[in-house]
Amino acid sequence: MTQAIDRRNLPLLLLQVREGVFSHFRPIVSHFGLTEQQWRVLRALGEKGEMEQNQVADTCQILAPSLAGVLARMEEVGLVRRRRHETDLRRVLVSLAPKGEDIVERVAPLVKEQYELLEEAVGRDVIAGLYRALDRYLEAGQVPVPSVGLPPLDDVPVPQRERRRKAG
Amino acid sequence: MTQAIDRRNLPLLLLQVREGVFSHFRPIVSHFGLTEQQWRVLRALGEKGEMEQNQVADTCQILAPSLAGVLARMEEVGLVRRRRHETDLRRVLVSLAPKGEDIVERVAPLVKEQYELLEEAVGRDVIAGLYRALDRYLEAGQVPVPSVGLPPLDDVPVPQRERRRKAG
DNA sequence: CATTGATCGTTAACATGTTAAGTTGTCAAG
């Protein structure tokens, strides 16, 4: 109360808009039994072909530990294939399996149509403005941003997590 | 491959920018042992005072089932208080507990400073442009958007979830 | 070749997202 932030919550605003946008696409994706993340992976692979796993993580904005599970499940149901890199056995290469390609073929046109309907309804200039502003940020956001200094915590305010660790 | 979508992935773009922005604030929040969602709740309560739970869910973009757990944990560690509505016993009213107020008082100025540093680094016009574009969408996004027709699924493509249900 | 340190992916543990179903409280029609 006494301490308002006088700036609006930008991450929250981005979240709200994202939800507003994606709400129009979720029915399509879930109609095919896909999760949001699975569709992101399929779409990326459909555009770029075979990718290294870390590249998928980066492109799809999915953290490595999450992606491990996501890809395991997708491989299990035959959406994607995974194989080891020829020379560097640490890396994993991911690509669409036949069923995955098929789904991309079927979902893509629906998504395209829905974009059309969305732009038509909310106004093409509004959507274009979004793209512009987001792109500008992604460029400008490359610069280093200093971090505010954090005060020491004499009293641990909220323990929150008491992690278990192996005895040894 | 054959089926590209020729539009860029707008929800993903929003996600990337959001991550880009929030990455500068996550250290602050986690320094105080808070999760992203917990801070969203604290900030909202700090601005609006006591709120109904569904209002919190709406404001903070947290689905009701998630919020149930979030608030339970926050109540447990003394960040918030919950009480039943006087007349309508279904509703729950949420407000800051003393420890919650204290944390808001300490986090708010750091967040404010970090906004300052961020705007300075990436350019105030870029941030302002973001706010503008997002606001425009939130207004325009109110209009009804027609949904693309979904084809029947003769072959269930990906079973995905075999839900267990009570026998009966 | 053996050591050391870095990289890539995974597992572990907990918090949250998402959908369906269950619980309890409200309200109005019968």
Add this chain to the structure above:
DNA sequence: CTTGACAACTTAACATGTTAACGATCAATG
């Protein structure tokens, strides 16, 4: 008063987000 529809919240079940730590592999170095 009772029944039934609805509203707010919770529970259940699974998928994902997040951080730390681990295992395997690779790279640089002695």
